[in-house]
């Protein structure tokens with residue numbers, strides 16, 4: 001086992017920007033975003049092997065049995081890699097001048113009382129990236 005290589009501050013910043021500063025799995029913004037080594041090799045610290053995960057999804061991946069989520073019993077490395085790739089390509093597209101994506105914010109309630117909101121991010125071809 002080779003020794004751990006920590007991402008540099010500039011690499012961390014670059015990866016967070018690529019992921020719009022949110023977890024690539026659940027898209028939650030905020031505290032405790034961590035860089036996860038997708039292949040489990042702590043010395044393989046290249047952008048392609050680092051996924052931006054919130055503390056909860058990171059923990060979920062490493063301790064799948066601690067979570068009792070019926071429709072998603074584990075968060076595999078393959079899934080994390082897919083989330084990362086889809087999300088980073090989406091964020092990259094969203095930064096273009098004429099993005100091929102559509103964002104919709106559905107608001108439920110009336111003008112005095114908004115009880116819920118739903119943000120839907122969708123590719124031009126209809127594929128929903130995040131809801």
Ligand SMILES: [Zn+2]
Pocket residue numbers: 023024025026027028053054055056057058
């Ligand atoms: Zn998350």
